[in-house]
Amino acid sequence: MTPARTPQRWVGHADLDAFYASIEERDRPAYRGRPVVVGALPGHRGVVAAANYRARAFGIHSAMPIAEAYRRCPEAVFLRPDMAKYVRVSREIFRILETLTPVVEPVSIDEAYLDLTGLEKLLGPPEAIGRQIRQRIREVTGLCASVGIGPNRLIAKLGSEHRKPDGLTVVYPDQVLDFLAPMPVASLRGLGRQTQRIFSRLGIRTVAQLRAVPLRDLEQQLGRKAAANFHAQAFGIASAEVVPNRLRKSISKETTFDEDVREQTTLHDVLRGLAATVAATARRENLSGSLVSLKIRFAGFETHTRQRKIPFPTQDERVILREAWALFRHGNLPPKPVRLIGVGIRDWQQPEPAQEDLFDQSPKRARDGRLLETLDRAADRFGKGILQIGCAAKTDKLKPR
DNA sequence: TCTGGGGTCCTTAATCTA
């Protein structure tokens, strides 16, 4: 009997180059050839969201404080982001990607994974597929994308980063180890400043060096989970699964004040606005959260979060505001001026029933939050209309309001 | 230099429950 052969998996990763800055350059010919920085405006608190390659030549990069970017290049064009426009362009790009494969997983506004498995028969070898992706995006939007193609997500992502901007890299399975070997360990996914510090203490700079370290030794330094993760990555082992339509896990909104705020009325007013935005997003996406969280940052970047489980999931700004304010007032926070305030919801469940007050809200029930049992009990007490809600909730068939 | 905003995932500790 011939052993069953699984087809070669091909994952693509497409990444638009300096997305926000490139769109502004495209739309305003006067900016072409000039350093363009999108983010906060000089003189305000904030960082760089995107910088074109002309600006990067001055050492400006994303997440850099705007004051530092200005110091490095005062003659650059500084712009506030126009998110509505970027979203429109992003939609166009995703439509293009979906004409090539139905399995497209958005990572962010300007980045996506694509399952390209089995497309060779239709579109040719991986190199040809990559060329088509870039060509179509350029024809339709006038923007440059970098594309990486490999046997899994990790290699595809590192491939798109490999030749930027405007590059294409295809890595075949038998090339994976050589492709990774000379890369700095910082290229691996999820390896940030803290982990890098540990690696440099151990004298590990490249992926090849990491590969030579026994897993056991890594575990002692990083813990089991992280060690296994980076060890696997060093050998090019990663998931090849591309998941379209991932459900988001939280909705939040936060804001940083230009100057730290002490007045409770101001904080409450701002919180009301943030809660309203979160609630509006939740309603638009038919999501109701049963966990409300508050984020507070004080001077000196001292950040605290507080969260609270509520007995019924909500998408109502009044409930979100009430809970967030209670967390602020009774969350044992230091009485200092506030730099940033934010609010969010998560833990999706079926929406809050209109007859909230009909339900058992004893402290115990509130604490363990067994919604379904509560719904069933309410059904017993209040008849058929609510009975249907209870049953539907149980089988996940209740349409969110 | 002085650090946004919107997310995800992980770890740890405390608390609850069977």
Place this chain on the structure above:
DNA sequence: TCTGTAGATTAAGGACCC
């Protein structure tokens, strides 16, 4: 009924990503 314990849940914070 009390006690000890393991596992689940909740809460807070940190690291990381784009």
